[in-house]
Amino acid sequence: MTADDAYRNLRAGAAVLGRKYRAPFFAALIAGLCAHGYAFTNKLLNHDEIESLFGKGATVTSGRWGLELVKVLFPDWSMPWIYGIVSLVLIAAAACLMLETLDIRGGALRILLPAVVVSFPSLTGNFCFMFTAAPYAWSFFLATFAVFLLHRGGTVRFCLSIALLVLALGIYQAYIALAASLLVLVMIRDALDAERSVSGIIRFGVKALGALLLSVALYYGVTQLVFRLTGAEFNDYVVQNVNGAVTLPRRIRMAYDAFWYIFSFRNFYLITSEPLRWLHIALGVLTLASLLWISFRKKSPLHTALTLVLILLLPLSICCMFLIMSRESIHTLVLYSFVCVYLLMGMAAQRIRKPAHMAEGLLALALALVTVGNVYFANMCYLKMQLQTENALAFYTVLTTRVMNTEGFDENTSLALVGRQENLLHSFPEMDTELFMGVNRDLVNIYSRENLIRFYLGLDIPFADEETTQALEEDPRVLAMAEYPYDGSIRRIDDMIVVRLG
Numbered sequence: 001m002t003a004d005d006a007y008r009n010l011r012a013g014a015a016v017l018g019r020k021y022r023a024p025f026f027a028a029l030i031a032g033l034c035a036h037g038y039a040f041t042n043k044l045l046n047h048d049e050i051e052s053l054f055g056k057g058a059t060v061t062s063g064r065w066g067l068e069l070v071k072v073l074f075p076d077w078s079m080p081w082i083y084g085i086v087s088l089v090l091i092a093a094a095a096c097l098m099l100e101t102l103d104i105r106g107g108a109l110r111i112l113l114p115a116v117v118v119s120f121p122s123l124t125g126n127f128c129f130m131f132t133a134a135p136y137a138w139s140f141f142l143a144t145f146a147v148f149l150l151h152r153g154g155t156v157r158f159c160l161s162i163a164l165l166v167l168a169l170g171i172y173q174a175y176i177a178l179a180a181s182l183l184v185l186v187m188i189r190d191a192l193d194a195e196r197s198v199s200g201i202i203r204f205g206v207k208a209l210g211a212l213l214l215s216v217a218l219y220y221g222v223t224q225l226v227f228r229l230t231g232a233e234f235n236d237y238v239v240q241n242v243n244g245a246v247t248l249p250r251r252i253r254m255a256y257d258a259f260w261y262i263f264s265f266r267n268f269y270l271i272t273s274e275p276l277r278w279l280h281i282a283l284g285v286l287t288l289a290s291l292l293w294i295s296f297r298k299k300s301p302l303h304t305a306l307t308l309v310l311i312l313l314l315p316l317s318i319c320c321m322f323l324i325m326s327r328e329s330i331h332t333l334v335l336y337s338f339v340c341v342y343l344l345m346g347m348a349a350q351r352i353r354k355p356a357h358m359a360e361g362l363l364a365l366a367l368a369l370v371t372v373g374n375v376y377f378a379n380m381c382y383l384k385m386q387l388q389t390e391n392a393l394a395f396y397t398v399l400t401t402r403v404m405n406t407e408g409f410d411e412n413t414s415l416a417l418v419g420r421q422e423n424l425l426h427s428f429p430e431m432d433t434e435l436f437m438g439v440n441r442d443l444v445n446i447y448s449r450e451n452l453i454r455f456y457l458g459l460d461i462p463f464a465d466e467e468t469t470q471a472l473e474e475d476p477r478v479l480a481m482a483e484y485p486y487d488g489s490i491r492r493i494d495d496m497i498v499v500r501l502g
Contacts, residue, residue, distance in 0.1 A: 021096040028092035031115035035378040040084030044385040050448040052131040061235040066170030078131035087137035094144040108364035119374035122336035139171035165215040177337035180317040183208040241329035255322040259315035269436040272377035290348040408492035416464035419502035
C-alpha cells in the first residue's frame with residue numbers, strides 16, 4: 001500500500017466515522033455546554049488557577065513533561081472560552097471512540113453515554129483548573145485512541161498505541177486507569193459475544209497488559225531522561241504521596257474499597273446526589289445480573305468463568321492509581337475512568353434479547369437522570385466558585401485599600417501578609433463540595449494571594465519573601481498586633497506594611 005492509498009483510506013474511514021457518530025458527537029457537545037458553559041464564559045478562580053494564570057503549574061517535577069510539549073498547542077494563558085471548547089470537543093470525540101471500540105449500537109444509548117462522559121464530575125474538576133483543562137482533555141483523547149488502535153491489532157497500530165499512551169501519561173498519569181479499564185471492557189465484550197475463543201481473549205489480555213506495562217516503563221524512562229537533561233527531580237508532592245511503604249495486597253484492597261465507597265458513601269462526588277447513589281446501586285446490581293445471565297445463556301463455561309474474572313478486574317483497573325499513590329492524593333480528577341461503569345451498563349443492555357428495547361429504554365432513562373444530576377452539580381460548583389471569587393476579590397480589595405492608606409506607605413514599601421485568612425472568608429457550606437476536588441474552602445491560599453492582588457486587583461507592590469514572612473510570625477511587634485480586620489491589624493514595621501491575618 002502506497003502513502004497515497006493509506007491517506008485515502010484514512011480519509012474514507014474518518015468520513016464514515018463522522019457520519020456514523022454525528023448525533024452522539026453533537027449530543028455530547030450540547031450536554032457539555034449545559035454542564036460547563038458557565039465555566040467557559042466566566043473567569044472562575046481557586047488557589048491553583050490564580051497561581052497558574054500564565055503557566056501549566058508543576059510540569060516536569062510532577063512527571064508531566066508532556067505539559068511542556070503541548071504548550072505549542074495550548075499556550076500558557078488560562079483562557080476559559082477557547083480551552084473550554086477545545087476540551088469539550090476532544091472529550092466528545094473520545095466518547096465516540098469509546099462507542100466504536102466497544103461496538104455500542106443502541107440508538108438512545110449512543111446519545112446518552114457520551115452525554116454522561118462529558119458531564120461527569122471529573123471533567124467538572126478539570127474545568128476548575130482551566131489552565132490544564134485542554135492538555136488533560138488531549139491526554140484523555142490520546143489514551144482512548146490508543147485503546148482503539150490496540151484492539152484493532154497489527155504491529156504498526158500496536159507501536160502507535162504505545163507512543164500515544166506514553167504521551168498521554170506524560171501529560172496526566174492518571175489516564176492509565178482509563179486505558180486499562182477500556183481494555184478490560186473490550187475483553188468483556190469479546191467474552192460475552194463468545195465469538196472469540198477464550199484462548200484468543202486471554203492472548204489479547206496478555207498483549208494489552210504488556211502494552212500497558214511497556215507504556216509505563218517507557219514513560220518512566222522518558223521522565224528520567226528529562227530529569228537528567230534538565231536537572232529536575234520529582235517534587236515533594238509526588239514523593240510524599242507515592243505508596244512505597246504499603247504492600248501490594250494492601251494496595252489492591254484499597255482500590256476495591258475505594259470503588260465500593262463510591263457507591264456506598266458518594267466519595268469524590270462521582271455520584272452527585274443521594275437518590276442517584278441508590279439509582280447507581282440498582283443499576284449496578286441489574287447490570288451484574290444481566291451480564292451473568294447473558295454469559296450463562298451462551299452455554300460456554302469457559303467464557304462464563306472468564307467474564308466473571310474480568311468483571312472482578314474492572315474495579316481494580318478503574319481504581320488502579322491506588323496501587324501507586326496514597327489514598328489522600330486520589331481525588332475526583334484521577335477517577336475519570338469510572339465512566340467505564342456506564343459503558344459496561346450499555347454493553348449489557350444492548351445484549352439482552354428479551355426484552356431488549358425495555359432494557360435499553362430503562363437504562364437510557366437512568367442515564368438521562370445521571371446526566372441531569374451531573375449538569376446541576378457542575379453548575380452548582382461553578383456558582384460556588386463564582387461566589388468565592390467575588391468574596392475573595394472584595395476581601396482583598398478592602399485589604400489593599402487599607403494598606404495603601406496606612407501611614408508610611410510609599411514607593412519603597414513592601415507588603416507582608418502574615419498568617420492565613422481561611423476563617424475570614426465565607427466558605428459557602430450551603431453548597432456542599434467537601435469531597436469534591438477543585439472547589440474547596442481554601443480558595444485563595446498562602447501561595448496564590450500574591451498573584452490575586454497583582455493580577456486581579458492591579459496592585460503591583462513588592463511582597464516580602466517567604467523567609468522574611470516566617471520570621472515576622474514570631475516577631476513580638478507582630479504578635480502584639482490585632483488580627484485583621486480589626487483596628488491595629490495593619491502597621492508599618494521597618495520598610496514593610498505588615499498585615500496580621502491570623
